[in-house]
Amino acid sequence: MLLLAVTVVAAHLPLGPAKPWIAYGIAFAKATLILWFFMEMRSEGATARLAMVAAGVWLLMMLTLTAADYLTRSWIGG
DSSP states (O other): OHHHHHHHHHHHSOOGGGHHHHHHHHHHHHHHHIIIIISOGGGSOHHHHHHHHHHHHHHHHHHHHHHHHHHTOTTTTO
């Protein structure tokens, strides 16, 4: 609930260009808590944790490549 309150407060503050990065940090913290407690990664073996980290790295690579493609398009920004 604390992270929810932080998300709401951060959404209403004039943080400028830092606002998305703060939101990403809060979302990362929420995802970590979900993985650790609700998906019980704290009690899983090394193989399951390795698979989780590999999936996270793969997702980060895909998001990075998507952002690179989007930002290098000539129709963005005129």
